[in-house]
Amino acid sequence: MKLKINGQEVEIDDAYGSGLLIWAIRDGAGLMGTKFGCGAGICGSCTVHIDGEAVRSCITPVQNVVDADIRTLEGLPNEDGMLHPVQQAFIEQQVPQCAWCMSGQMMSAAALLEQNENPTQEEIVEAMSENYCRCGCYFRIKSAVARAAEIKQEMA
Numbered sequence: 269m270k271l272k273i274n275g276q277e278v279e280i281d282d283a284y285g286s287g288l289l290i291w292a293i294r295d296g297a298g299l300m301g302t303k304f305g306c307g308a309g310i311c312g313s314c315t316v317h318i319d320g321e322a323v324r325s326c327i328t329p330v331q332n333v334v335d336a337d338i339r340t341l342e343g344l345p346n347e348d349g350m351l352h353p354v355q356q357a358f359i360e361q362q363v364p365q366c367a368w369c370m371s372g373q374m375m376s377a378a379a380l381l382e383q384n385e386n387p388t389q390e391e392i393v394e395a396m397s398e399n400y401c402r403c404g405c406y407f408r409i410k411s412a413v414a415r416a417a418e419i420k421q422e423m424a
């Protein structure tokens with residue numbers, strides 16, 4: 269079967285078609301940027317974009333997304349390889365500690381900035397509130413999302 273991931277048709281084994289999206293992405297397509305955490309739709313570490321919306325891949329059946337545009341962390345840089353403003357900001361602000369949650373954090377932040385180019389602090393907190401960080405990097409995450417919005421506007 270094929271899935272459209274990061275703008276490309278990706279061939280994956282049919283066996284993944286009856287399972288959950290995270291395993292089709294990681295094991296089927298070999299894209300390891302998407303992380304498994306709780307496996308129950310709670311922590312947000314497995315967040316990817318489905319047609320531009322932040323979605324938890326650990327509870328998303330592959331059958332629901334066969335015709336969708338799937339975007340993973342590997343698809344955040346632009347076609348020239350330039351890092352996404354969210355990635356630039358997370359590096360600039362030295363956000364990660366263990367980094368396990370960071371793929372999901374960046375995917376949620378990128379989805380927010382697609383929908384709201386200039387979010388307020390309250391809107392950032394609200395949008396990021398369902399992405400958990402065991403290392404407690406919340407202050408730096410919030411700061412980096414605000415910085416990413418600035419970088420995105422500078423690049424426009």
Ligand code: FES
Nearest residue numbers: 305306307312326
């Ligand atoms: S691993 Fe998917 S929400 Fe936690």
Ligand code: FES
Nearest residue numbers: 366367401402403
């Ligand atoms: S940086 Fe460790 S879980 Fe977030």
